[in-house]
Amino acid sequence: MSQRGLEALLRPKSIAVIGASMKPQRAGYLMMRNLLSGGFSGPVLPVTPNWKAVLGVLAWPDIDSLPFTPDLAVLCTHAKRNLALLEALGAKGCKTCIILSSPPEQFADLKACARRYQMRLVGANRLWG
Secondary structure, eight states, X not given: OOOTXXXXXXXXXXXXXXXXXXXXXXXHHHHHHHHHHTTOOSOEEEEOSSOSEETTEEOBSSGGGOSSOOXXXXXXXXXXXXXXXXXXXXXXXXXXXXXXXXXXXXXHHHHHHHHHTTOEEEESSOOOO
């Protein structure tokens, strides 16, 4: 297995939460809450068109508007958006991505996209406690 992207995956300096939310029952809220309360010391970049800020952190409406490329992105959105979001992250230069939810029929397309941008991809359907 290639070493490509492992540093950004295991020791990211910045994390984008795609699909960040202020709704407590959503994965994007839980991910933001856990990152902010869990001691991560780097920038956390919530990405959502629905909120100006998430848990007190300025939010960005889309991946293109992020002020810099995150080391790691976590997709907390509906699975139908996965491929388009992964494409946008790859174009932005992001090298690692965790996908929380995806149907098995998406895997080949997601894997091909990740290869095209030389991204390390973790998931889908694996969430660690």
